[in-house]
Amino acid sequence: MAGSDEPARSPARGSDEPTRSSARGNGEPAQPPARGDDESAVAAPSTARGDADGEPLLEVDGVRTAFFTDKEVIRAVDGVSFDIRRGETVGVVGESGSGKSVTARTIMGLVESPGRVLRGSVRFRDPDAVRRFASKFGGRTADVSDLAPEEREGAIGEDDFVVVEERRDGEITRGYVDVVRAPEKALRKLRGGDIAMVFQDPLTSLNPVYTVGNQIKEALRLHRGLTGSDATREAIDLLEAVGIPDAGRRVREYPHEFSGGMRQRAVIAMALACDPEVLICDEPTTALDVTIQAQILELLRDLQEERDLAIMFITHDMGVIAEIADSVNVMYAGEIVESAPVVELFERPKHPYTRGLLESIPGTQGRDERLRTIEGEVPTPNEEPTYCRFAPRCPKAFDECDRVHPVPVDVADGARDHTAACLLYPEDESREAAVSLHESRNGERGDSA
Ligand code: SF4
Numbered sequence: 001m002a003g004s005d006e007p008a009r010s011p012a013r014g015s016d017e018p019t020r021s022s023a024r025g026n027g028e029p030a031q032p033p034a035r036g037d038d039e040s041a042v043a044a045p046s047t048a049r050g051d052a053d054g055e056p057l058l059e060v061d062g063v064r065t066a067f068f069t070d071k072e073v074i075r076a077v078d079g080v081s082f083d084i085r086r087g088e089t090v091g092v093v094g095e096s097g098s099g100k101s102v103t104a105r106t107i108m109g110l111v112e113s114p115g116r117v118l119r120g121s122v123r124f125r126d127p128d129a130v131r132r133f134a135s136k137f138g139g140r141t142a143d144v145s146d147l148a149p150e151e152r153e154g155a156i157g158e159d160d161f162v163v164v165e166e167r168r169d170g171e172i173t174r175g176y177v178d179v180v181r182a183p184e185k186a187l188r189k190l191r192g193g194d195i196a197m198v199f200q201d202p203l204t205s206l207n208p209v210y211t212v213g214n215q216i217k218e219a220l221r222l223h224r225g226l227t228g229s230d231a232t233r234e235a236i237d238l239l240e241a242v243g244i245p246d247a248g249r250r251v252r253e254y255p256h257e258f259s260g261g262m263r264q265r266a267v268i269a270m271a272l273a274c275d276p277e278v279l280i281c282d283e284p285t286t287a288l289d290v291t292i293q294a295q296i297l298e299l300l301r302d303l304q305e306e307r308d309l310a311i312m313f314i315t316h317d318m319g320v321i322a323e324i325a326d327s328v329n330v331m332y333a334g335e336i337v338e339s340a341p342v343v344e345l346f347e348r349p350k351h352p353y354t355r356g357l358l359e360s361i362p363g364t365q366g367r368d369e370r371l372r373t374i375e376g377e378v379p380t381p382n383e384e385p386t387y388c389r390f391a392p393r394c395p396k397a398f399d400e401c402d403r404v405h406p407v408p409v410d411v412a413d414g415a416r417d418h419t420a421a422c423l424l425y426p427e428d429e430s431r432e433a434a435v436s437l438h439e440s441r442n443g444e445r446g447d448s449a
Pocket residue numbers: 351352353388389390391392394395396397398401406421422423424
C-alpha cells in the first residue's frame with residue numbers, strides 16, 4: 001500500500017456544510033395516521049430495537065451524487081443525511097427513481113462514470129478501521145486529536161480521508177474514514193471487509209461457473225487471508241449460520257442447484273464472510289415470495305443481534321419496512337422528505353408523500369374502498385430544486401410549493417428525530433411564517449451549489 005507509515009498531518013480544507021435539519025420542538029398537535037381504517041394488512045411495527053443512543057457508526061452527511069449526460073445533470077441523490085448505529089436497522093423507502101440505490105452505491109464508493117459525488121461525506125466511525133487506515137494511509141490522515149473542536153474543520157486537508165479525533169495513551173480511540181474521499185485502493189479494503197452489500201437479485205452476485213463454497217472462500221481469502229481447509233470450514237460455518245441445511249454438501253454445489261431463497265441466503269453468507277460492521281441490503285427480498293421473504297427478514301434480524309450489525313435496508317415496500325426497520329427515511333426524487341422512528345412514522349406520518357405511500361398499502365382501506373394510488377411518476381431531478389419536487393402529485397399543494405424548496409424541519413410531537421421536508425410545517429406557525437422559514441433555511445444550505 002502506498003503511503004504506509006507516513007506521519008499524520010493536518011492541512012486545511014474547503015467547507016462542505018452539513019445539511020441536517022436543526023429545527024426543534026414546534027409542539028404541534030399529533031396528526032391522525034392517514035390510513036383509511038385500522039384493518040392494516042401490514043404488521044404494526046414493533047417498538048424500535050436499535051441502540052439509538054450510541055454514537056453513529058455511519059454518518060451520511062449532505063451527500064449529493066449526480067450523473068452527467070450530454071443533455072443534463074441528474075441529481076440522483078441531493079443533500080441526503082442520516083446516521084446508522086450499531087445494532088440498528090435504518091430503512092430507506094420510496095418508489096423507483098427516488099435515489100435509494102444510488103445512495104447505497106455512494107456509501108459503498110461504487111458510483112461510476114458518468115456519476116460523481118459532488119459534495120458531502122460518508123463517515124465510517126469504527127475505531128479499528130480508523131487505526132488500520134491511518135497506519136496504511138498516513139499521508140492522507142489528519143490527526144486533529146490535539147485541537148479544539150472549532151479548529152478541527154480547518155485542519156483537515158482536501159485529500160485527507162482518515163481523521164483521528166481522539167487518542168488515549170497514544171492509541172486512536174475515535175475518528176472516521178470518509179468513504180467519499182477515499183482512494184480506490186482504500187475502498188477495496190472497506191468494501192466487503194467493513195461495509196458489505198446484498199443486492200436484490202442473488203444471481204447478479206453469484207458466478208454461475210463456480211461453486212457457492214468457492215465464492216465464499218474467495219471472499220475469505222481476499223479479506224481474511226484464509227485458505228485451504230480453514231477457508232472450507234469457515235464457508236460451511238457461514239452457510240450453517242444463514243440457515244442452509246446440509247451445509248457440508250451444499251458448499252460444493254453451484255448456484256443453479258440452490259432455490260431462490262437459498263441463493264439469497266448464500267449471498268448473505270458471502271457478505272458476512274469478512275465480518276462487516278455495516279450491511280447494506282438493496283431490496284434483498286423483492287424477488288422472493290412472501291414466505292421466503294419473511295424467513296430472510298428473520299435471518300437478518302437474528303444475524304444483526306448476534307453480530308451487532310448496523311443495517312441499511314432499502315425497499316419500496318412499506319410492509320417490509322414495518323417488519324425490519326427501527327427508523328425510516330422516506331426518499332423522493334433524490335431527497336429525504338421524511339425521517340422518523342418506524343412506529344412514529346406509521347402512527348403519525350406527516351409528509352403528503354409518506355401518507356400516500358401508507359394509503360397505497362393493500363388492506364389499509366375500508367372494505368368497499370378502492371386501493372389508493374399516488375397519481376403520476378417520480379420526476380427526474382435534473383435541476384436545482386427551487387420548488388417542491390412532489391408538488392405536481394401532491395393533494396395538499398398550494399401556490400408557494402411551486403417557488404420554494406422545502407427543507408427538513410422538526411415535526412416531532414415530543415418524539416425524537418422526526419423531520420419532514422414540506423412547507424406545511426412547522427404546523428404551529430402561520431402558513432406565511434412556515435414558508436419564510438423554509439426560504440431562509442434554503443439560503444443557509446446553499447442549495448444552488
Ligand atoms: S411542500 Fe407543498 S407540494 Fe410539497 S409536499 Fe408539502 S404541501 Fe405538498
